[in-house]
Amino acid sequence: MKRDAWILIAWLCASMLFAQREVNYDEDKVPSYVLPELLQLQNGEKVTSVEQWEKQRRPEIMELFASEVYGRTPTDRIKVTHETITKNPNALKGKATAWQVRFTFSSGSEDETREAILLLYIPNKRKEKVPVFVGYNYNGNHSITHDITVLYPPTLHLVKELGSPEWERGNQTRRWPLEMIIDRGYAIVTMCYHDIFPDNPRMKGRSVIPLFTVYSANNTAANEGTGLSSTGTTGHDSNQSASDEWQAIGAWAWGSSRIVDYLETREEIDSDKIAIMGHSRQGKAALWAGAQDERFKVVISNNSGCGGAALFRREFGETIDIINNAFPHWFCGNFKKYNKREPSLPVDQHQLIALIAPRKAYVASAEEDQWADPKGEFLAAYHAGPVYRLYGLSAIDSETMPELHAPIMGDIGYHIRAGKHDVTDYDWKQYLDFADKHFKK
Numbered sequence: 027m028k029r030d031a032w033i034l035i036a037w038l039c040a041s042m043l044f045a046q047r048e049v050n051y052d053e054d055k056v057p058s059y060v061l062p063e064l065l066q067l068q069n070g071e072k073v074t075s076v077e078q079w080e081k082q083r084r085p086e087i088m089e090l091f092a093s094e095v096y097g098r099t100p101t102d103r104i105k106v107t108h109e110t111i112t113k114n115p116n117a118l119k120g121k122a123t124a125w126q127v128r129f130t131f132s133s134g135s136e137d138e139t140r141e142a143i144l145l146l147y148i149p150n151k152r153k154e155k156v157p158v159f160v161g162y163n164y165n166g167n168h169s170i171t172h173d174i175t176v177l178y179p180p181t182l183h184l185v186k187e188l189g190s191p192e193w194e195r196g197n198q199t200r201r202w203p204l205e206m207i208i209d210r211g212y213a214i215v216t217m218c219y220h221d222i223f224p225d226n227p228r229m230k231g232r233s234v235i236p237l238f239t240v241y242s243a244n245n246t247a248a249n250e251g252t253g254l255s256s257t258g259t260t261g262h263d264s265n266q267s268a269s270d271e272w273q274a275i276g277a278w279a280w281g282s283s284r285i286v287d288y289l290e291t292r293e294e295i296d297s298d299k300i301a302i303m304g305h306s307r308q309g310k311a312a313l314w315a316g317a318q319d320e321r322f323k324v325v326i327s328n329n330s331g332c333g334g335a336a337l338f339r340r341e342f343g344e345t346i347d348i349i350n351n352a353f354p355h356w357f358c359g360n361f362k363k364y365n366k367r368e369p370s371l372p373v374d375q376h377q378l379i380a381l382i383a384p385r386k387a388y389v390a391s392a393e394e395d396q397w398a399d400p401k402g403e404f405l406a407a408y409h410a411g412p413v414y415r416l417y418g419l420s421a422i423d424s425e426t427m428p429e430l431h432a433p434i435m436g437d438i439g440y441h442i443r444a445g446k447h448d449v450t451d452y453d454w455k456q457y458l459d460f461a462d463k464h465f466k467k
C-alpha cells in the first residue's frame with residue numbers, strides 16, 4: 027500500500043479514537059450544572075400563577091427555543107391542497123379503512139410545489155369519533171406495511187439509493203403495530219418525514235422551507251439538492267441562512283401540524299384527541315411540534331435524546347457539538363454557538379417539556395440507548411414538574427429513575443425499558459395506556 031494511504035488510515039483511526047473519547051458515558055463525569063429557571067421571568071420576578079406563566083414566562087421560553095435552538099417557524103401560511111388517491115375499506119384484515127392522500131404544498135406564487143403522501147388508518151369498528159396517533163415514518167409509508175397498494179414517498183430517491191434496504195416493502199413493520207393500535211380504537215396517521223425535509227444537509231432546497239417568503243434566497247444555491255452524490259456529508263454546513271431560520275426539525279414539526287389541519291377535516295376523527303408520537307430525531311420534532319401546536323393533546327417522545335428530551339447540561343452521550351457536526355441541517359445557525367458551551371445555552375429541555383403543559387407529555391427511554399442519555403431524558407421530564415403543578419396537575423414525584431418496565435402514568439409519563447434504541451410493542455402499549463387515561467377511553 028502506498029505511504030499516503032497508510033497516513034490516511036492512521037489519521038482516520040486517530041480521529042475515530044478522538045471522537046470516541048469525547049463521548050462521556052460515565053455518570054461521575056457529568057459536570058455539575060444549574061438548570062435555567064422555569065418559573066422565573068427574565069427580569070427576575072417569580073412566576074406564581076398560570077396566567078403569568080401563559081402570558082409572560084411561556085412566551086419568553088418559546089422565543090428562546092425558536093431563536094437559539096430550532097429556528098423560527100414562519101407565521102405565513104402557504105397553500106396546501108389534499109387529494110384522496112386511494113381508499114381501501116378492507117385494510118388490516120378488514121379492521122380498518124386505509125386512505126392515501128396527496129398533500130401539495132405551494133409557494134405564494136405557486137410556481138414551486140412539494141408533495142407528500144399521507145397514510146391514514148381509521149378503525150372500522152367505531153361508534154363515535156376516534157382518537158388518533160400522528161407520527162412520521164423514516165423509510166416511507168410502504169415500509170410500515172406489506173400492503174402492495176401503499177405508495178412509495180415521492181422523495182425517497184433523494185436520500186436513499188434505489189435498491190437500498192429502505193426501499194423494501196414492510197421493512198419497518200415491527201415499529202408500527204397497526205393492528206394493535208386499531209384494536210384499541212385509535213386511528214393512526216403517518217407520512218414519510220423526507221417528504222417535508224429530505225433528511226440530508228444538502229436537501230434544504232428540496233424541503234418545504236423554500237416555499238416560504240422568509241426563506242433567504244441567497245441560500246438556495248448553497249443548499250440545492252443535486253442528487254445522491256451529495257448525501258452522507260457530515261460536519262458540513264453549507265447553510266448561509268439567517269441564524270434563527272428554521273431547519274429540518276422545525277420543518278418536520280410544521281409538517282405534523284399540517285397533518286392535524288387535515289385531520290380536522292375528517293368527521294371520523296376526534297380532533298380533541300390527537301396524540302403525536304415521534305421516535306429519535308422525530309421524538310425531537312414531536313416535542314417541538316407539541317410545544318408550538320396546542321392541538322396536540324398528548325405528546326410522546328420515544329428515545330429522543332440530545333435535542334429531544336435529554337438535558338443538554340449533563341453532556342452525557344450525544345452532545346450539542348456532536349449533533350451539530352453530524353446533522354448541521356437539523357437545528358438553527360444560532361444553536362452552533364453552544365457547541366461545547368452547554369452551560370451558556372439559555373434553555374434546557376425540561377423547559378421544552380414544560381411548554382406542553384397542561385397537555386400531557388410522555389418521555390420514554392431504552393436502557394441500552396446510552397447515546398440518548400436515559401437519565402437525562404428522565405430528569406428533563408422530572409424537572410418540567412413545577413409547571414404541571416402550577417396547573418394543579420400531577421408531576422413526577424421522585425428524582426430517582428423508576429425501575430425498568432415500571433411506567434409512570436401521571437400527567438407527565440415516563441418509562442425506561444430493556445433493550446436498544448428502537449420503538450417496540452412495549453413502548454406502544456404504554457402510549458396507548460397513557461392516551462386511554464387522558465382521552466378517558
Ligand code: GTR
Pocket residue numbers: 305306307308330331332344349352
Ligand atoms: C442518531 C442521532 C440521534 C438520533 C438518531 C435517530 O444518529 O445522533 O440524535 O436522532 O440518530 O434519529 O435515529
